[in-house]
Amino acid sequence: MSMSKYKVGLVGLSRGQGLVRAFATHPQVDVAALCDINPARLADLGAEFKLPDSALYTKYYEFVNAPLDIVVIATPIEYHAQQAVQAMEAGKHVLCEQTAAYTVDDCEYLVKTVRRTGKVYMMAENYCYFHYVRERKHLIDQGKLGKIFYAEGEYIHEIENLLIDPVTGERHWRYTRAPIWYCGHTLGPLLTLMDDRIVKATGAQAGRNIHPNETVAFIDMEVGLFQTQKGAVIKILRSQVARRYPDTVYYTLYGTKGFVENGREGGWGGTQGRL
16 A cells, blocks of 8 residues: 655755755655745756746745645744745744744643644754653653753854855854853753753853854853743753854753763763663
């Protein structure tokens, strides 16, 4: 018996080209349309997957009304909420790269649109699916750590070349993004592991000592402190300019029966750990 395929369209082919290649390998997916403002990039990726010109779009409003089941959004964050809403209103389910939105109003608009249209929306926080995160989830669900009362997360990733082009000096879209705005790689896995949500938040930042004349994107370090619905406390660190090599992704969780953490040797953080 043949399995029907979902017609998937992807917008934002810089970050999104990796997603296109991943979806193309899925047995239940037909990559049916692509959209990007860069015609050369669009043509190259379209040729790679043998898509006709009629399936290649430079205008989002035309793309979102194509005969698709699912729209995958990989554009800069400032466009995520609006494009997701437009896709759902056009009858499509949505998989959107994180962050979902920069404002509470846009988040509320997303929720209302999901309820009104009945479409599925998912924020694609990939760090929740790291192998060691899934293994920890299994341990926690078995009750081996007991009740989680405290957790920490760090995502220190120096990306100055993605803020300003080192050759041309061009300012990229991340140039105005404060580090803490991109907290999904820390909070996402922790909240998934804890099966919890944030109810209170506060924060502090260390100023701009490395780049004193630049924007909020160049804040040396930001700290977030959160209270969860279940009463736990979470602390996160975020920087996109701190001189920390290799980059680090770190999580630790404390429960009434024990703790779990990954190594601090840098990289993806899954090669060592403690339990």
